[in-house]
Amino acid sequence: MTDTAASPSVSTSAVSTSAGRGVADTVTNAIATPEKEQPYGALGLKDDEYASIREILGRRPTSGELAMYSVMWSEHCSYKSSKNYLRQFGQKVTPAMKKNLMVGMGENAGVLDVGEGWAVTFKIESHNHPSYIEPFQGAATGVGGIVRDIISMGARPVAVMDALRFGAIDDPDTARVVHGVVSGISFYGNCLGLPNIGGETVFDSVYQANPLVNALSVGVLRHEDLHLANATGAGNKVVLFGARTGGDGIGGASILASDTFSEGGPTKRPAVQVGDPFAEKVLIECCLELYREKLVEGIQDLGAAGISCATSELASNGDGGMFIELEKVLLRDPSLTAEEILMSESQERMMAVVAPEKLEGFLAVTAKWDVETSVLGEVTDTGRLIIDWHGEEIVNVDPRTVAVDGPVYDRPVTYPTWIDALQADSASALPRPTDADTLRLQFLTLLGSPNLADPSWITDQYDRYVMGNTALSTPDDGGMIRVDEESGLGFAIATDANGRYCQLDPYRGAQLALAEAYRNVAATGAVPAGVSDCLNFGSPENPEVMWQFGQTVEGLSDGCLELEIPVTGGNVSFYNQTGDVPIHPTPVIAVLGVIDNVAKRVPSGWQDDGHNIYLLGITREELDGSAWAGVIHDHLGGRPPSVDLGREKALAGLLHAASQEALIDSAHDLSEGGLAQALAEAVLRFGVGARVWLGDIVERDGIDTSVALFSESTGRVIVTVPREDDVKFRGLCEGRDYPVLRIGVTDATAPGIEVQDQFTVTLDELAARHRSTLPAAFAN
């Protein structure tokens, strides 16, 4: 792998040197010098990929074409290892799943009809590798990139959230990454004025040298404002606007995102982009005004692979032809070569297609916002993407060969040698507490463990109020935003993934993540409507990783089919490993739901005294892969909890009916840490205590007290019900045949949580355990 380990600055200078000082390699030159050696290896292309480029073109590529193909055919941009699998999402669909899907996979972001003429677009995307090298800028530009995807659909971005995975909390390097990533998200997201309404934070040594930063954004639009990024209409102008193009992020797509970090390799810092959220905020407002005034046909954001990607994708999705004069690109650094301009990943740039008669109006709007603009060329009907550099042709390609018809690999797949032994090592053999003191101690140990502790030290650095439409946010089960100020129409969204489950069984692990996100959204009172996923894996060149990947996609697509909610888009991130140790498979699943009026929303904790606490669902002895096994016994083995998506669907229906009739005033999903964690969080949400008894669960489900507290069985939620609605609520559960058990009562006079015949923990002690872990690790 020495070729791909070469530093990007070396790689690009290799290209420019081959072109000669300041004079680019032209098409004519390429025809004249067919045997010229080209540094395709340093740009991440394999021998056979280079050979097929030569075959497509019928000659050697120019250095500019080579730059374009290399970034666009990288794993990050081409999905060459995952494409064959991802097709399942398009195949496993029912008419019900298509009903509200306005735009599906393959566009910048999927779009769902949420009713009343409104649509919602959302997507989650990875920015993992940049965030390890340069955590602050890596995470910041991750937010910036996903927000530009949302704008390019014609939507106003209205929320962000982040799913984060860091190394062990006590590793000396973790604080560097956490501080950088959190302040980067805070810096960029806050400055954009987008409320951050949820997300997850997980610490695990498997992410030590490979943190995961998955950024999600949601936008809203009226149906008629939907735009697709394509270049149609010969003669329409192609306009680049926003920040100037600089030397940052060159080769980022091919070299950073598609290569495993090797120890002792040269630093890759120059290939990380640098973000300017102020420029992006201005760009958002500018784009929204351009849409509002109907001055653009379409807008494509510039992300990975910069101008190479934007021109080839716009042309491929449209009439197929485009002519660009590359020297018209406004530069931050005038010494950039044509190849570097094609590859630059400078942030806060957009490319628009504008009808000639609207160009004047377009330029007036960009001038109003002080956004620099240059007309680069126009749409043609030639079927060729032609790029000139000072009057000489340096690119002449069929854009589809760059953007669409890249290589596709059927990577070798092997059933992992270690997985049978891992699955045989069940947590059922671990000693379980039998006395009240040990139960109490383990309850508190879990509550303060890094992945179950209060993440406020992180989430308090994000603005959750801006825009004034936040109906729910962390720590509630899902974030919720009002879409329509008159009717109260809104959406809820939650992300989930449990890498430990996925390591034990990736098929089931993917469905568990889906089920949990689905349940979280249902717990807020919303109806789940669509999915976006960010699939984080090790190297696709490792056949065991490809087995995990295949299992995950199958589990997820089967799960979505059963729940009848479509996958609207997402992202695959491979090469998440250091050396040859891959991360746990980590499919982060975002589920978005719709609520007819956010006034009916349900929080995750109780505020009122004397309400009954009910547990919905059955508890089994399911401790394999649990937080209890991990935290108390440092154990990972066995089979993760079973999933019954039919039951999840029934539970979601029940929760929706109960929230519509205002029968419940809180609902909290049971997942990591089980009932113990859910009860503690529900008490801490508003500081109202509770008295709880476990005897009925133990008796009905045939389990012991520790299992009742710590099992992670699915399909379970705790809800509180005002006494006057008790009969109605029980009737609702019986009518829908969902198991329900009264397990306690809220009690404002209780000192905190009182588990009958077992133990009591005061509110102060709960709060101290829950809230001190992250500040102790990271607050200076």
Add this chain to the structure above:
Amino acid sequence: MRIGVVTFPGSLDDRDAQRAIRIAGAEPVALWHGDHDLHGVDALVLPGGFSYGDYLRCGAIASLSPIMTEVIDAANKGMPVLGICNGFQMLAEAHLVDGGLIRNDSGTFICRDQRLRVESTSTAWTGGFSTGQEITIPLKNGEGGFIASAETLARLEGEGQVVFRYLDVNPNGSLNDIAGVSNARGNVVGLMPHPEHAVEPGFGPDTPAAMRSGIDGLTFFASVIERSLVGA
């Protein structure tokens, strides 16, 4: 009553301020930083955000925007002006209020439901409160630490120009727990917390009564409306 809200490049809470004004019963008027025109408004809000990306110093570049000539002139003639967060920073940079704002002592941005004590009800924006009233308003900023020279601080305290003080927690290291101040005349008020985010039940800070039900911010806007009615 017509209350103008100035949008600068990088303003974020401008639409929220407009909503708050509408909920309070006045007419919000969107003003653009590049114009030399206040469109005949009766009062002004400089909203929160990151004008000009907080480059140079928070509020420093915005305080030199074209419209600020008219804003400063109107403020000096007694027009009620409320600067929220970044708007407070602009007021300080434009010397319409004393003191300055520096990076939070925690070193991080902080978003929290903040309890405040109302120290002065003799300003244009606080007449509807009672002195010593305790209110809860969302706070969200990275550079909210209030500083002033010992002499200035003594004058602000002595002249009753400290309008709000942080309760329970001083979230950013502000001197004397100061969250907001006014000019000597009391028509110009600047504060770091965001009253426009505590005006609508369901979307404000939590209260003991119900989740997100806090509407203490409404009194800011109600006060200035009431004052204009009395004045008229």
